[in-house]
Amino acid sequence: MSLYATTSQTVGPYLHIGLTWLIRENLVGPGVTGEPVTIQGRVVDGDGKPVGDALVEIWQANAHGKYAHPDDKQAKPLEPGFKGWGRAATDDNGVFRFTTIKPGRVPGPGGKLQAPHIAVTVFMRGQLKHLVSRIYFPDDPANAEDPVLKFVPAERRGTLIAKKTGAKGALEWNVMLQGAEETVFFDC
């Protein structure tokens, strides 16, 4: 190794100035196939208070399980209307939301398929580096055999699985920074 990766620093309280020009809460362009979902959630701190100055970014495959990226060499179709990336800022109640589609399965360690999931990064004042998590989908039988969920203690896996909230395709997934329901965060 000849160089060292630059040290991460916080986005601070004024992140909106530099980052909200590229808010992308709806990932679904024309002609995109797949099961539509809306994901709404809250970011909550260790006092149970909403975090109104967080930024949430998501990255996911399309409904065929293909990423819009040249390093995804799988022989699966790309859809021009789906780039797979989103960015949302939380409001004063700590709420963020995305409109997207449920991704297909992509390969994981050892070539085993992973359950459908969305990769998440969360940025905020009070964090010197961003958090990494994942959103999985409720009632998906593939969750039981997911090679990443396997690394998570069984009693904490639920924090990674979105909950149905009534309306068709409406899901809730929260970012609990601390406490009994603390979300699982990854070191990747």
Add this chain to the structure above:
Amino acid sequence: MSEVTGYRRPYPGTQPDYLFPRYASTVKRAPTKPLIVLPQTLSELTGPLFGHDDVKPSDADLTKQHAGDPLGERIVVTGRVLDENGKAVPHTLVEIWQANAAGRYPHRNDQHNAPVDPNFSGAGRTLTDTEGRYRFITIRPGEYPWRNHYNAWRPAHIHFSLFGPAFATRIVTQMYFPGDPLLEYDPMYLCVPDEKARKRLVSTFDWETTIPEFALGYRFDIVLRGSDETPRDVSPGE
């Protein structure tokens, strides 16, 4: 063509922990349970890509976004985005934001009693070129007080956000200015034990990019995680 199999783990002491009580806001926002080591899969080895549809050349000149010239000292900020293997990171999105010359952000949460500059918004973005180079024209940001501790002041800084080629290479950082006396009192700057890592956050004055009779040049290179060329065990739990 070599396929990326994973990105390097951070060198010890060069990346902050989540909990760093000297930076008071970390206390209620840092995870308390251990992170789960995630094997890097296709989901982490790919990531969003941006192009010239997303940014226009004028986005890189923060002094030309309004009718008049912003107040303050005009500067040129340039650098290269490389990975840990020394390879240029081309065509990657670089987003920056900063205070104005008086140390004030045009943001509803910034209550600092310093003037807002109607000719300065403080946001810019660009894509690196084929050799990983970026260039912004802006003004030197002012220092400003914050409420972390008694008489707390942030050193002058510019926020940088970068994507790199993959989800795993995402980074947000801050660039500081050489000789700033506030650095050694700043909890954010001091957040890692490795002094050399901290010093790499400080830009260097640069004659080469200084424009005669116009603007001083500062150079700030950014290093993203590099691909791990030796095969690694991608299943740490097995």
